[in-house]
Amino acid sequence: MSAATLFSVENAFAQQKKQMVRFAKIQVDPSQIEQYNAALKEQMTTAVRVEPGVLTYYAVADKNDPSRITILEIYADTSAYKAHIETPHFKKYKVTVQNMVKSLELVDVDLISKAVKPN
Numbered sequence: 001m002s003a004a005t006l007f008s009v010e011n012a013f014a015q016q017k018k019q020m021v022r023f024a025k026i027q028v029d030p031s032q033i034e035q036y037n038a039a040l041k042e043q044m045t046t047a048v049r050v051e052p053g054v055l056t057y058y059a060v061a062d063k064n065d066p067s068r069i070t071i072l073e074i075y076a077d078t079s080a081y082k083a084h085i086e087t088p089h090f091k092k093y094k095v096t097v098q099n100m101v102k103s104l105e106l107v108d109v110d111l112i113s114k115a116v117k118p119n
Contacts (some may be wrong), residue, residue, distance in 0.1 A: 002103020013047040019055065020081045025072040033067050034101040039100075040069070043093035051087065074111075 005079055028036045032089035044057040061067075075081040 003103045012075075015047060018077045019111060020073075020075040020078050021109050022073045022081075023107040023109060023113050024069075024073060025103075025107065026069040026071070027100055027103040029100050029102055030067040035048075036069075036097055036100045037061075039093055039096045040071075043089055046089040047084060047087070048088075051080070051084055053077070054084055 029037040040059055044059065047054040048057060054073075055076060056072065058072040060070050062070075075084065
């Protein structure tokens with residue numbers, strides 16, 4: 001491995017260590033799941049499109065209970081997250097879903113490793 005390649009790998013790992021990684025576990029009112037999913041999708045796509053510090057969003061629903069949503073969020077760092085929650089699109093999402101969300105658990109995690117196929 002060349003010195004340049006080694007530096008690139010070490011630099012990428014250092015940047016990953018600064019990232020803020022979180023799971024949001026959400027229980028949604030089952031009668032409002034379609035409206036919730038629409039609001040979530042709008043917020044996620046806007047955030048990724050306009051905020052450089054929002055790196056990744058994955059939202060999944062439990063196959064046995066679609067009202068149980070888990071979101072993987074990855075931000076460049078905690079400053080990017082703090083900026084994100086102050087944006088108009090995030091505030092709109094929070095107001096829109098406030099009566100749809102029955103519970104919310106935020107779990108901050110450390111990224112141990114990542115494997116991604118190249119584009």
